[in-house]
Amino acid sequence: MDMILGAAMEMDALSGTPVDVARLRRRDPDTITAVISEYQHRLYRYLLRLIADPAAADDLFQNTWLAVIQNISRYDPRRSFEPWLFTLARNQAIDFLRRRRGESLDSTDEGEVSRAARVPSAEPGALDQLLDFERSAMLAASLAGLPPIHREVLTLRFEEGMKLEEIAEVLEIPLPTVKSRLSRALVALRAGVEAKSGRRRGND
């Protein structure tokens, strides 16, 4: 249990590699290549989790880097580069979601998670019963079924390893809101996994 707690706390220790802002402002091709290379996996993953459309995520990825180059003169080097980069990406995703089918990353679209979903299950945890190689697949499927606003905060915290303060900066919300949104997202994720696990057991 302590190891798990420690791993969770280690997420706060992650920090980005400094970006050569001066060379990026000069549009130095090697610097552009290096920065894209460093962040491509994480940025693409974030966009894909957010909009769940690989082709669109590809397009938004390119648009995000175009926005980086166009706005680099406005970037304050005293701030961490990662939250700024992910904010630009988020803005691209917001516009895409609005155009697609009126989806939103506003808090009003979180959906209800009943208090019943928060009550600990009397039977052995559903997750414990899954084989390791099925766990990721079911978790990913449940994640895909969550509203974008939940997928976003879970991805930023657990996959991108961002500190809560950095998540607050990217999402432009207060820190307490980050915590409450994270809590609701986890509850919704677990409810989804347990629902799928229950359906699977029912089909066996």
Added chain:
Amino acid sequence: MTEHEEILELLALAAAGALDPHDMTRMNAHISGCETCRREFETWSGYAQAFRSLRPPVLPDRLMERTRTRIMAEQAARADQRSEGMLLAVLAGFGWIVAITIWFLFRLFTGGAVAVMETGVTQLLVWSAGSTLFVWLTAAVAALTVGSRRQVTRRAL
């Protein structure tokens, strides 16, 4: 809400490493004596660990190369726009200077130096306004021509 119910509400956040030190202390103190909460915390921690272990998506083919190419193309297009804008401004300025110079020469050869010196302010302003309008109209036509030619080139590509 009881202490037990409050701690239950905090377990998910604890697994996410999102509790402040005070709440962490409360939680640790409670779960050391509460089997239900301890098992719940382990379950939430399992979800957090499983999430961090999710396989990352495969990057699309040559994503970085395509992105870099697009950035360079965009930069080149902007540089072309800037240089064309400067060229048009220089041409407009040159045209204006030529128009004024022609006016002076015209007045000089038709009425002599006296005619130039006796030019009224109104006359001068009318001539300046007219020549400026002519020059800017010429520049606008040139800009539209260049712009439409570039659009044709883009469609052809």
